[in-house]
Amino acid sequence: MAGVVTIDVLREWLTRFRDAVTEQREWLTELDSAIGDADHGANMARGMGAAVEKVVQAAPEKVDALLKTTGMALVSSVGGASGPLYGTFFLRAGASAGPVSELDGPALAAALRAGLGGVVDRGKAEPGDKTLIDALLPAVDAFEVGLASGDEELAASARRAADAAAAGRDATLDLVARKGRASYLGERSVGHLDPGAASTTLMFETLADAIAESGR
Amino acid sequence: MIGIVAVSHSARLAEATAELAAQMVPKGGVPLRLAGGAGTEADGTPILGTDAMLVATAIDELAPDTDGVIVIMDLGSAVMSAEMALEFRTSDVPVRLVPAPFVEGVLAASVSAAGGASLDAVAQEAESALLAKTAVLAPAPPSAAPEEKPNPESEIVRRVPVLNSLGIHARPAALIVGAAQGDRSVRLRALPGGAEASAASLTQLLVLSAAKGDEVELLGPVASEQAIDRIAALFHDGFGELES
Numbered sequence A: 001m002a003g004v005v006t007i008d009v010l011r012e013w014l015t016r017f018r019d020a021v022t023e024q025r026e027w028l029t030e031l032d033s034a035i036g037d038a039d040h041g042a043n044m045a046r047g048m049g050a051a052v053e054k055v056v057q058a059a060p061e062k063v064d065a066l067l068k069t070t071g072m073a074l075v076s077s078v079g080g081a082s083g084p085l086y087g088t089f090f091l092r093a094g095a096s097a098g099p100v101s102e103l104d105g106p107a108l109a110a111a112l113r114a115g116l117g118g119v120v121d122r123g124k125a126e127p128g129d130k131t132l133i134d135a136l137l138p139a140v141d142a143f144e145v146g147l148a149s150g151d152e153e154l155a156a157s158a159r160r161a162a163d164a165a166a167a168g169r170d171a172t173l174d175l176v177a178r179k180g181r182a183s184y185l186g187e188r189s190v191g192h193l194d195p196g197a198a199s200t201t202l203m204f205e206t207l208a209d210a211i212a213e214s215g216r
Numbered sequence B: 001m002i003g004i005v006a007v008s009h010s011a012r013l014a015e016a017t018a019e020l021a022a023q024m025v026p027k028g029g030v031p032l033r034l035a036g037g038a039g040t041e042a043d044g045t046p047i048l049g050t051d052a053m054l055v056a057t058a059i060d061e062l063a064p065d066t067d068g069v070i071v072i073m074d075l076g077s078a079v080m081s082a083e084m085a086l087e088f089r090t091s092d093v094p095v096r097l098v099p100a101p102f103v104e105g106v107l108a109a110s111v112s113a114a115g116g117a118s119l120d121a122v123a124q125e126a127e128s129a130l131l132a133k134t135a136v137l138a139p140a141p142p143s144a145a146p147e148e149k150p151n152p153e154s155e156i157v158r159r160v161p162v163l164n165s166l167g168i169h170a171r172p173a174a175l176i177v178g179a180a181q182g183d184r185s186v187r188l189r190a191l192p193g194g195a196e197a198s199a200a201s202l203t204q205l206l207v208l209s210a211a212k213g214d215e216v217e218l219l220g221p222v223a224s225e226q227a228i229d230r231i232a233a234l235f236h237d238g239f240g241e242l243e244s
Helices: A007-023 A025-035 A040-058 A063-077 A082-097 A105-123 A133-148 A154-174 A181-189 A195-214 B011-022 B052-065 B077-088 B102-114 B119-127 B131-137 B170-180 B202-207 B222-236
Strands: A004-006 A102-104 B002-008 B032-036 B068-073 B095-098 B155-161 B187-191 B196-198 B215-221
Touching (some): A004 A007, A007 A025, A007 A040, A007 A063, A007 A195, A025 A040, A025 A181, A025 A195, A040 A082, A040 A195, A063 B052, A063 B077, A082 A195, A082 B052, A082 B077, A102 A105, A105 B077, A133 A154, A133 A195, A154 A195, B002 B011, B002 B052, B002 B077, B011 B032, B011 B102, B032 B052, B052 B068, B052 B077, B068 B077, B068 B102, B077 B095, B095 B119, B102 B170, B102 B202, B155 B222, B170 B202, B196 B202
Parallel strands (some): B002 B032
Antiparallel strands (some): B187 B196, B187 B215
């Protein structure tokens, strides 16, 4: 058995993700100011701030409730397109996880895959469009590959996912934006990282950190 | 009646659009709900953005008193938020998300809904709301299609003068839609040789571009005589815009 992720670890993940987007707020906004409307940092910090606050208030005991609470808070408080996108990610992941208090590797993989499916449905973006999908898709793939190849600890698969997200994020530098406000820039969007791919990478890095921390 | 939800990144833009629309429909007008902005920052600064829950709530508020709701949104995340709202709403009245230009769409939909049009017709009006602007800035070449001659046996044809100084602009057009009461078989034609416009369609009426001094032909089946009378009366009254 390669371990499980308890609801406490997931809660820790959400807190760390909030802290990361809050700390990186200026950087995310700077990325967004190059190709968007310069509010991604503020939006994500506000959204995850509201989400963690709701989670603390509601104190859900099951994974589906935890992730649903997070998703609903994001939908209502982000403002920009990342609200419906990240909101759908957490809502679908929660629905996949169900009323349990911990997830094993395959269950976590299924939840992440379901979340990815939700983002694809919502945003109708494809890989290569220079969106958060370019980090999210390789991260979910890498997590599954890690599990299949027998990573000894879940944390190792989560780390693979984070690394894949970062590589996907960096690859958005050379892409032409085809979705969202950045698409108005066309070729001029080349040479800038996609802010959504950057925040998604933070999401996977903090997941890997939270899981690694729990194993110590 | 059909209700309208206007979704904008800016609460102020939504309010201003509602204000413009209110000029076009009679008092009490049309069930219109706004879902503008994404709340406020801690210091009270309005947040530019959209909130799917706000959209869902607006739809649910309209649902009990309407036969359907159309949602018109501005740009970007407004579309995604409106789509998400369909998953969150608890009412089951039919809802249509309409790819209309925001300001023109809300105006056209308001006039059409106030005239008692169906969900399809209101959506259609909103969607073609750019026609008036297109007709002015990029007019289509005159159609080569032969003109349909009304059959004098079954059609009423009446000529009325355009008396008001600004011609058939948006407000008179909205009054005509109101007087038509959803009767799409009544048509108007600017003489000589203009294309026909349905009296129930604000966007088509604006394309008439009838000015002061023009004559307009009102056409319709005998069954629509009352609607034609009401519209003729508006013309003779100069749409309430005559200098006294």
